[in-house]
Amino acid sequence: MYYVNQDQIERRLNAIPHIAEGMREAAAAWKPTVACGFIQERALHLAIEVVTDVGSYLIDGFIMRDASSYEDIMDIIHEEKVMSKPVYDAFIELVRLRRPLVQEYYDWDRFALHPLTESLPGLLETFASEVRGYLEREL
Template sequence: MYYVNQEQIAVRLATIPEITEALSVLAANWKGDLLQGLAQERALHLAIETVTDVGSYLIDGFIMRDASSYEDIVEITAGEGVFPGELQDTLVELVKLRRAIVQDYYAWPRAELHPLTKTLIEALPAFKSAVEGYLEREL
């Protein structure tokens, strides 16, 4: 029997509607000012952390192979059927932003609307639903 920390997964998945709402408002009202740029950066960062945290809990709980990178977390969980394959490319693209946002933040183009801002409005809720469905099936 596996020990899957469903409580921590649920807490993290519960942030997705707020992140999605923020991304939606930003995309609809983008002017490229500093506050919007910082808000977008933070929303993307929260999306990255949510996806990787949930993936890590799933990998640990279901004793999947160890991940060697953030991209690997997405690839392992996709390979295990946690979410549909069509989400994989978007989620890999998302987690690849982590270095730029967390380490190279001084060079982040804050005045630009990042293409993932619009894409994640649908992708994040799909990820949430897929993870919840996976947990129902596997547990």
């Protein structure tokens, strides 16, 4: 029997609508300013954290193989059929942004709209739906 912390997964999935809304607003009102850049950075960072947190809970709960990196978390949950290929492809690109956003923030271009900012909202919402569907099937 598996112990999957559905409460913690759901708490994180419930943050997705706010992250998606923030990204949509940032993209729609984009101006090459420091403030807009910081808003975009935070939304991208939160998107990374929510998908990797959920992935980690799934890996731990369903006793999947151990992940060695953020990309590996995405690989594992994709291999386990938690998410579709289009979501996986975008999320691999997303998690690769973690290092530039968190460790190399001094080099981040705050004056450019990152392409993921426009495409991620819908993909995050799809991910939430796919995770919920996976939990329903597997539990």
